[in-house]
Amino acid sequence: MINKKDVKLEFTKGKGPGGQHKNKVETMVRATHLPTGIVATADGRHRGRNIKSAMAELERRVRDSKQQQQAAQKKARRDAKIHDHTVIRTYDFSRGVVKDHRTKKTASLKQILRKGKLGLLHDND
Numbered sequence: 001m002i003n004k005k006d007v008k009l010e011f012t013k014g015k016g017p018g019g020q021h022k023n024k025v026e027t028m029v030r031a032t033h034l035p036t037g038i039v040a041t042a043d044g045r046h047r048g049r050n051i052k053s054a055m056a057e058l059e060r061r062v063r064d065s066k067q068q069q070q071a072a073q074k075k076a077r078r079d080a081k082i083h084d085h086t087v088i089r090t091y092d093f094s095r096g097v098v099k100d101h102r103t104k105k106t107a108s109l110k111q112i113l114r115k116g117k118l119g120l121l122h123d124n125d
Helices: 019-024 047-085 107-113
Strands: 007-012 028-032 036-040 089-090 097-099 103-107
Touching: 007 047, 028 047, 036 047, 097 107, 103 107
Parallel strands: none
Antiparallel strands: 007 028, 028 036, 089 097, 097 103
């Protein structure tokens, strides 16, 4: 729900079909969300309906904008995690060794893969 203090409502004469009433009475509504600058308009014959319609459209646009910003922030965090990723282990099958880059230890591939001894690469200090 949008705070009423954050919305500026402007009324003008409508355009297009609607007869003399629409041409002489200010029924068109332009609703502006001041914090974001998002604008929604409604141009019908009835001012009350136009206010409701413009406010509903404005709320939808503000909600969509917030969702897009949150999605962009989530993507930026995810991308930062991916780019900050460092290599933990290197498996060298030609030499038959595994090197753990965190502990700087090397162990035989046979010991690790067949016996499941990943503890060989951990610090035992």
